[in-house]
Amino acid sequence: MSFDFDLFVIGGGSGGVRAARIAAAEHGARVALAEEYRMGGTCVIRGCVPKKLMVYASGYPEAVEEARAYGWSAEAGGFDWTAFRAKLDAELDRLEAIYRQGQKNAGVMVFDQRATVAGPHEVRLADGSMISAKHILVAVGGRPFVPEFDGSDLVITSNDIFKLDALPKRVLIVGGGYIACEFACILHGLGVEVVQYNRSPLLREFDAEARDLIVAQMEARGIVIHTGVIVQKIEAEGDQRVVTCSRGEVDRFDQVIYATGRVPNTEGLGLEAAGVKLGPRGEVVVDEWSQTNIPSIYAVGDVTDRIQLTPVAIREGHAFADTVFGAKPRKVDHELVASAVFTQPEFGTCGLTEDAARENGPVEVYVSTFRPMKTLFAGKDDRVLMKLVVDKDSQRVVGCHIVGPDAGEMIQMVAIAMKMGATKAQFDATVAVHPTMAEELVTMGNPVRHA
Structure with missing residues (x-):
């Protein structure tokens, strides 16, 4: 044919x-x-x-x-x-x-x-x-998903943000995934007053220890976060959006952005x-x-x-x-795919969360949290987290989670080692580059907990 x-x-x-x-x-x-x-x-x-x-x-x-x-x-x-x-x-x-x-x-x-x-x-x-x-x-x-509710036609999505004629002075972001959190940080950094609603904890698909630190620092920067909240209706009042939530509270915003998944x-x-x-x-x-x-x-x-x-x-x-x-049959390996979340602070992750790793058997968890040199000198209270999740029996590093500046750049390099099956001993055998944040990945001597 x-x-x-x-x-x-x-x-x-x-x-x-x-x-x-x-x-x-x-x-x-x-x-x-x-x-x-x-x-x-x-x-x-x-x-x-x-x-x-x-x-x-x-x-x-x-x-x-x-x-x-x-x-x-x-x-x-x-x-x-x-x-x-x-x-x-x-x-x-x-x-x-x-x-x-x-x-x-x-x-x-x-x-x-x-x-x-x-x-x-x-x-x-x-x-x-x-x-x-x-x-x-x-x-x-x-495509972005917006649920049907009274006033859902009054919201915008991540597709629309780049085409705004002007930045809103006050915005509500609905959602708790990485897109919602990224835009909450972006808009806040650009001078917008940001409120974020979500029905569950933010970034819940990621490692709990890492996400807790990110959320805490988002709040410390001035982003107002409400969890356990659902938008019930939105009404237009002039150029503003009047939002009624499941707590019965009413608030006003210049824009409502939905980032509730794709x-x-x-x-x-x-x-x-x-x-x-x-x-x-x-x-x-x-x-x-x-x-x-x-x-x-x-x-x-x-x-x-x-x-x-x-x-x-x-x-x-x-x-x-x-x-x-091309007569070159090959499949894509979807295991150990690294990713980055461009919140402030940035987040890099590869492999299993601590909770997911526990389901596969005993694990050792190595964690280092500290104030990075750059912002410590500037008098800020920023914190960095480096976390390795290690399979206890094989000693392979099965999860790595980094919160801090340039975490996305670091996780790309760590992912190579993890893809090769690197063990905790091989991480330890690598001489640290000093002074860097990443040196903590190869200097964590003792697990903080076993599970």
Whole structure:
């Protein structure tokens, strides 16, 4: 049977563009890709990249304060959101152009419109065109989830923050995951008064000792946090949002931002009609090769709801292209994937939490908490945490959790050792780099507890 293309990719995010480029440029496949919004997907356009730039921007007032403690005559002045947003938009335009050029250079045909699955080998474009492909890759990512309630149409999500005409003076953030906490810290650093609601403890999917320290320092910086709270209704009163919560309290904000999780973006994509099995959250169910129950249809990235991280989507897309078009079958190893949460303080984590590790058997827990030299000299009460969770029998380090400046940079290096199966003795045998925060990872001699 003759097809228009060997591969049709739906979605121009990190996983989709990597799969398309590798299949076309390295393996000679005839590839097309459809993207209904902007090339680059969530990470480049409305996620990791703009968020990290906002993290940098939000850290300068604190840096200026520290500079004064070190003897500099320094003042931060006011933050110009309009100027920052213009430069941010220009940077995202630059990155999108790079993504688009990469597809062009690889020989991928790009359709700037929505595409849906019309059958095992058929894709329907928004203009009504039907295209056939030997293989279809679904890489449409996820979207923010906002529950239905009275006034839910008055809220914004993380997608909208980067497009605000002006920063709100007072904001309510609803949610307790890493996105909610990151934006609470970002907006606070930019001078916004931040209140955060969540029905359960913040960052509950992470190690309890690490998250407790992060939350305590968020509160110490001035973020007002209420847990065990649910928003019941929101009303508009002029430009303000009047929020009634489950405690019966009423408060007023300039904006309400919902960051209550993300869901796979499969609605209206035609997958179920084509026979593709979806999970309870709408995720595309795939096997270890990223293949669905329909042999010609694959899926990678957040739409599969495996690990919602950009580097994972990229690796899944690359592995798919090598497997299907390059005669180099390989699976993606989803174990020991490091990640970073860009709160203030920053958090880096890899492997099991202490509680999860305990479920697998006896563990030894090594912890060091201290005031880092840089901010201690500046008279601040910031604290750093370094934590290793060690399997007692094998002595392998099965979890590492770091709270402190540049934790994301540190955890990347630790993840290499953990992936190689490093033991606590091998950590101990590594000579410390002094004076650094990271030296604590190789100088913790005795466990603080056994479990």
